[in-house]
Amino acid sequence: MAQSTYPRYSEPxxxxxxxxxKSYTRQSIPAFSQARARLPxxxxxxxxxxxEMYWRAWEIAWSNLRQPKADSGFVANFIGQDLQDEIFMxxxxxxxxxxxxxxxxxxxxxTLDNFYAKQxxxxxxxxxxxxxxxxxxxxxxxxxxxxxxxxAWAEWRYFRATGDDGRLADVxxxxxxxxxxFRANRSWPSGLYWATxxxxxxxxxxxxxxxxxxxxxxxxxxxSMQAAVSCRMLExxxxxxxxxxxxxxxxxERVQLAQLINERMWHEEGKFYQDAAPDGRFSxxxxxxxxxxxxxxxxxxxxxxTPFVQHLRDHWSFNVPHRIPSQAADSEGYNAETGHSxxxxxxxxxxxxxxxxxxxxxxxxxxxxxxxxxVGNVCETYLHTDTFWENYAPERAAPGDPAAPDFVGWTGLxxxxxxxxxxxxxxxxxxxxxxxxxxxxxxxGRYGVRNYPLGDEGAATLLGDRERVTVTTxxxxxxxxxxxxxxxxxxxxxxxxxxxxx
Numbered sequence: 322m323a324q325s326t327y328p329r330y331s332e333p334x335x336x337x338x339x340x341x342x343k344s345y346t347r348q349s350i351p352a353f354s355q356a357r358a359r360l361p362x363x364x365x366x367x368x369x370x371x372x373e374m375y376w377r378a379w380e381i382a383w384s385n386l387r388q389p390k391a392d393s394g395f396v397a398n399f400i401g402q403d404l405q406d407e408i409f410m411x412x413x414x415x416x417x418x419x420x421x422x423x424x425x426x427x428x429x430x431x432t433l434d435n436f437y438a439k440q441x442x443x444x445x446x447x448x449x450x451x452x453x454x455x456x457x458x459x460x461x462x463x464x465x466x467x468x469x470x471x472x473a474w475a476e477w478r479y480f481r482a483t484g485d486d487g488r489l490a491d492v493x494x495x496x497x498x499x500x501x502x503f504r505a506n507r508s509w510p511s512g513l514y515w516a517t518x519x520x521x522x523x524x525x526x527x528x529x530x531x532x533x534x535x536x537x538x539x540x541x542x543x544x545s546m547q548a549a550v551s552c553r554m555l556e557x558x559x560x561x562x563x564x565x566x567x568x569x570x571x572x573x574e575r576v577q578l579a580q581l582i583n584e585r586m587w588h589e590e591g592k593f594y595q596d597a598a599p600d601g602r603f604s605x606x607x608x609x610x611x612x613x614x615x616x617x618x619x620x621x622x623x624x625x626x627t628p629f630v631q632h633l634r635d636h637w638s639f640n641v642p643h644r645i646p647s648q649a650a651d652s653e654g655y656n657a658e659t660g661h662s663x664x665x666x667x668x669x670x671x672x673x674x675x676x677x678x679x680x681x682x683x684x685x686x687x688x689x690x691x692x693x694x695x696v697g698n699v700c701e702t703y704l705h706t707d708t709f710w711e712n713y714a715p716e717r718a719a720p721g722d723p724a725a726p727d728f729v730g731w732t733g734l735x736x737x738x739x740x741x742x743x744x745x746x747x748x749x750x751x752x753x754x755x756x757x758x759x760x761x762x763x764x765x766g767r768y769g770v771r772n773y774p775l776g777d778e779g780a781a782t783l784l785g786d787r788e789r790v791t792v793t794t795x796x797x798x799x800x801x802x803x804x805x806x807x808x809x810x811x812x813x814x815x816x817x818x819x820x821x822x823x
Contacts, residue, residue: 329441329442330443331442331443332442332443332444332498332501332502334444334495334497334498334501335441335442335444335494335495335498335499335502336498337494338437338494338495338498339491339494340396340434340437340438340440340491341437341438341440343434343438344396345389345396347388348398350386350387350388350398350427351427352383353379353380353383355426356383356423357376357379359423359425359426359772360379360422360426360772361741361770361771361772361773361774362770362771363375363741364767364768364769364770364771364784365745365768366764366767367764367766367768370700370703370704371696371700371736371740371744374699374700374703374736375740377703377709378709378729378732378733378735379423379737381727381729381733382400382420382729382730382733383427385400385403385729385730386400386427387400387452389435390453390454392453392454392455393451393452393454393455394439395435395438395452395455396431396434396435396438397430397431397432397434398427398428399429399431399435400413400416400417400420400730401432401452402727402728404725406451406452406453407449407450407452408432408435408436408449408450408452409448409449410436410446410448410467410468410469411448411471411522412670412731413432413433414472414474414475415475415669415673415731415734416432416731416733416734417429417430417432417433417479418475418478418479418673418734418738419733419734419737419738420432420733421479421482421483422737422738422741422774424483425774425778433472433475433476433492435450436450437492437495439457440498440499441461443461443498443502444498444500444501444502445461445466445499445502445506446467446495446499446502447459447466447467448466448467448468448520462506464517464520464534465517465519465534466520467499467503467520468503468507468516468520468521468522468544469516469520469521469522469544469547470499470503470507470547470548470551471550472496472499473496473500473550473554473555473558474547474550474551474554474616476488476489476496476554476558477554477557477558478677480752481749481751481752482748482749482750482751483774483776484751484776484777486561486752489558490562493555493558493559493564496554496555497555497559497567500548500551500552500555503548503551504574507544509540511540511581511585512577512578513540513541513545513578513582514540514541514544514545514547515536515539515540515541515544516541516543517533517535517536518533519533519534521543521544523543523647523663524662524663525661525664526606526608526647526648526654526664527654527664528595528596528605528610528648529541529596529604537598539596539598539604540585540586540597541596541610542586542594542595542597542608542610542613542614543608543611543613545578545582545586546594546610546611546616546617546620547613548578549575549578549582549617549619549620550613552571552574552575552578553571553575553617553619555567555571556568556571556572556575559571575617575619576619579619582594582620583620583622585597587625588603591603591607592625592628592629592631593607593611594614594629595607595608595611596608605652605653606648606649606652606653607632607638607649607651607652608647608648608652609639609646609647609648609671610671611629612671612675612678613674613678614629615630615675615677615678615679615682616674616677616678616681617681618681618682626682630679630684630687632649633645633675633679633687633691634687637650637651638650638651641657641715641716642698642715642716642717643694643695643698643713643714643715643717643718644667644672644691644694645667645671645672645675645691645695646665646666646667646715647660647663647665647671648663648664648665650715656715657715657716658714659714659719659721659722660712660714660715660721661721661722662712666712666713666714666724667695667712667713667714667715667721668711668712668713669732669733669734669735669739670731670734672691672734672735673734673735673739676688676691676692676739676742676743679691680743680748680759685759685761685803686805688743689743689744689746689762691743692739692743692744693762695739696736696739696740696744697718698713699713699732700736701718702719705718706720708728709726709727709728709729709730709732709733709736710724710725710728710732711723711724711725711726711728711730711732712724741770741773745768745770746758746760746762747759747770747773747783749773751775753799754797754798755798755800756775756783756798756799756800756801756813757801757803758783758785758800758801758803759803760785760803760804761804761805765786765787766786767785767786768784768785768786769782769783769784769790770782770783770784771784775794776796779795780794780796781793781794781795781796781798782794785820785822787822787823788821788823789819789820789821789823790802790819790822791818791819791820792813792819792820793817794813794815794816794818795815796815797812797813797814797815799811799812800812800813800820802820
């Protein structure tokens with residue numbers, strides 16, 4: 322689709338986007354056999370199938386690494402599947418969050434760089450861009466033309482995991498420009514936001530009537546919450562970059578959004594955040610999209626948090642045999658057999674989002690339970706199909722329908738990121754030089770991870786059983802070990818350290 326030529330305003334933040342001036346410098350893609358030695362290695366003697374699945378996911382991911390075509394205008398190598406000749410904003414923002422573990426062999430963040438390089442002068446970035454010629458697949462003011470607004474969240478997670486603050490200075494401006502475009506073009510006079518099934522990423526979910534390609538004048542809970550989360554991420558970036566006026570602007574916007582969401586989108590009878598019609602009626606569908614609210618504590622006041630999270634524990638709601646369905650089992654349109662895409666299917670990206678939200682609000686036990694259930698179902702499906710799927714059935718270990726195979730892609734989050742972060746339980750806040758090991762796996766043997774990347778070049782091996790943890794690292798850090806009985810914190814120097822847990 323040709324770029325539009327009618328006059329549009331210029332967004333100052335987009336004018337500072339450095340990716341607009343970049344061009345592609347050819348870089349080779351290493352073979353997976355070469356890259357594997359530098360990837361983290363899960364150690365799970367009781368679960369060899371999980372380890373096999375982990376390495377197979379990386380192998381498929383590596384087969385999807387691409388160099389841009391000469392006429393595309395892309396500026397970096399990227400990960401992209403051959404299902405369609407496009408890159409997708411929604412998919413890419415999640416895919417890079419397992420890619421960060423392979424960053425020393427391939428720059429997965431280049432996938433997002435290609436979106437920034439295609440930003441319009443008013444801040445708009447199309448949600449789908451053709452891989453062959455670099456043209457937008459939608460016009461800027463098509464209701465389905467962009468979204469969801471989650472790239473700032475993805476970039477901030479990457480920064481906290483890697484400590485790559487040099488990247489923040491580059492990505493902040495295109496992200497702020499896009500955020501302002503959403504605010505100017507995707508919000509109602511009330512201040513709440515709208516989307517469509519297509520632009521929300523959950524195209525056929527019946528949460529808003531006849532809304533696959535229309536907003537229907539409703540306020541959409543995920544779009545509104547994503548705007549607030551974007552504010553929070555950009556506010557933190559602005560503070561780090563010493564852009565104090567912008568930080569204050571974003572903080573004020575975030576507070577206002579949190580107030581509006583809690584005034585107008587909390588369904589008191591159902592104890593859930595839901596889409597709202599122009600006349601104040603609530604949607605009859607409890608969507609997993611509401612759990613974007615867990616990523617910012619301002620969005621979920623303490624008195625609402627417990628009943629809101631309880632839906633994830635209730636068997637008639639989101640606690641089905643394969644957790645977490647994309648809409649609750651007691652919601653209108655739920656499909657128990659296959660999930661029928663977003664009418665109940667289990668998707669790796671939305672599961673990942675909920676798990677990060679649960680950990681943000683201190684629900685570590687529930688996060689681990691859900692992660693073990695999900696990884697177990699993905700693995701069982703992998704063992705009898707020999708691949709990974711775009712989505713999964715909610716009530717048995719099987720692919721969803723429709724669901725594309727060999728989908729790594731964002732499904733790589735389950736066998737890689739969720740396995741490392743939520744099953745084994747290791748996460749990093751590297752700007753603070755801090756590693757957290759939330760140890761809840763039911764096993765008597767030693768488990769953990771080898772060659773876990775820390776910062777630019779460091780790495781650590783963390784192995785432990787019920788009595789002790791052994792850490793071998795070439796860079797010092799602070800280690801927090803947390804389980805159901807205790808939480809301890811200790812400084813870990815370079816070298817080998819043994820920590821008693823008894």
